[in-house]
Amino acid sequence: MVKIPATIKDIAKYTGLSIATISKYLNGGNVLEKNRILIEEAIKALDFEVNEIARGLRTNKTMTIGVLIPVFEVFFNTIVSSLENVLLETGYSVVVCDYRDDEKLEKERLDFLYKKRVDALVVVPTYLKGSDIKKIIKRDIPIVAVDRPIEDFECDTILVNNFEVSYQAVEKLILMGHRKIGIICGPQNIYTAQERLNGYMKAHIDYKISVNEEYIKFGEFHNMESGYKKMIELLEIPNPPTAVFITNYEMTLGAIIAVNEKDIKIPDDLSIIGFDNLEMAKIVKPSLSLVVQPMEEIGEVVASLLLKRLKGDKTDFPLQKKLNAQVLIKNSVKKIT
Amino acid sequence: MVKIPATIKDIAKYTGLSIATISKYLNGGNVLEKNRILIEEAIKALDFEVNEIARGLRTNKTMTIGVLIPVFEVFFNTIVSSLENVLLETGYSVVVCDYRDDEKLEKERLDFLYKKRVDALVVVPTYLKGSDIKKIIKRDIPIVAVDRPIEDFECDTILVNNFEVSYQAVEKLILMGHRKIGIICGPQNIYTAQERLNGYMKAHIDYKISVNEEYIKFGEFHNMESGYKKMIELLEIPNPPTAVFITNYEMTLGAIIAVNEKDIKIPDDLSIIGFDNLEMAKIVKPSLSLVVQPMEEIGEVVASLLLKRLKGDKTDFPLQKKLNAQVLIKNSVKKIT
DNA sequence: TTGTAAGCGTTATCAG
């Protein structure tokens, strides 16, 4: 830990070979058997490791992928994990930054990743627009938008069928006889939150059910207290909904706590469909009906797309793909008449 | 986005000055007013930005701090945020890696950070020992252990008074008349989990209360289901505890759900002290008694220590500091007779 | 104040 790590030059001296030969060996080139052995001995003896900074300067590649997410929470964490699982295999590594839902930080962190010379970027944007990206990103590197599109920017984009799956969830409630259906939405400046509300509206329209504005509550993603509060508000409406659709993980958690506290029985007093609530789903009784997003799949799809682009393959650019979430109906929804 | 960013050489050509002068300007050196203006014009015109990789190679500094945490969860996230707030001010940036509580990954990610040539490391270790560190870290960079010490390794270490605060929490329960006190602990290979259990034991010894082994349950940190299960187990003991101390955030969450589900009234049927459960604490009623750790303070202390070490100031090395957590008694604890 | 030139640790070209 005290001595400075050896360089190729040191290995060259130790072995009597040239720098070029050592470098060739390090990059998988052919070397005489006896030299190979010698080099490997030297590497061990001198505790050598490549200086990735120097290599990066020379090759103009850092073998690093930058990932920008709004906040460290289970949905994004899971996607990133799955992304990493694929990418690490191929020698790439991943640097993840969150911007805490903050507009300024979102740009700053993007700039940070760019300055670290990542070879490609994965972005879950909130406020970020095409003009921002163009200002920050000056080299031509692959960029993939995930979960939400980037406004005014042409790039590969991997989304979830938020609209359709929300439609399906609400449709199930309708088909179970519900007519008074509440929804706890996310902020309408977020694409996924919009889409989920739109699905809710469309289902009402298609089934010719009028929408009671009182039943639509706007909470905050990434804040379970807002789920709690909005659920309380819904429950306190004089003519309350018979079913509530909660549109993300954290808010679902808060809503469950509200329901418990008010001593509301599920599904007898109220039917519920939550979102993405995997760990909770195992715990809560009766078992929670859920919209489940394909987080692992998202990560895998993004990773393989990225690898393709990094190889220079621009087929189908800009790719726009929607992955399917599923509605899982369990015991938290009751048929009513 | 198409053109490759300009280099200092380009600026030199544009301005007719030498590379050295441009470099001097970039690093805050004095330059003739008219040259300054010229350089700034060139930078704008050519869209120049320093190549941090090249700079890093030359200065042998990356201005980056590596942070290794077990998992992205609120306790660690909060510490990292606060750390970043300080560090970013000073021009450093932060790369955070989690190892998902995995022994192999813990070493791999440490190696990754090291290979990225971070200038210093912040580590929350689980399995990591001094011998591992010595194997991986070959340059002499500052290392700070946070929340848990590194076994067999001499370095700066910032901890929380887990033992003392757990003692105090249990003591409060005892002073409120409780004699049958349950505890939901974390895995005993984790330092903080050990300390918290030790505090519980010591309080019992000091107050001459015999410990019922049945009341001691071992869950998993970072897994709310384990909190749920262990709480159920405690409640199903024929002679159940009258109070339970739950020793981290995620397990507290699960435990609350278990209590709600079993229709146990807090604090009438059961008294509870949870851990670190800030957001929950706002929601749950009656208001939850808690052990609150000074997460922001930890981040700040670590950051300023780091900056000191990076300046080469080795005063008090190896520093070992314990920060104080607080017991906050609210309405979830009842006096019994 | 400015410029020259060496060098950080690699990779890549091109002889040998």
Add this chain to the structure above:
DNA sequence: CTGATAACGCTTACAA
């Protein structure tokens, strides 16, 4: 297969 050498883009004595 191996080696000499020129880059990569920047900083930093040292000289002018």
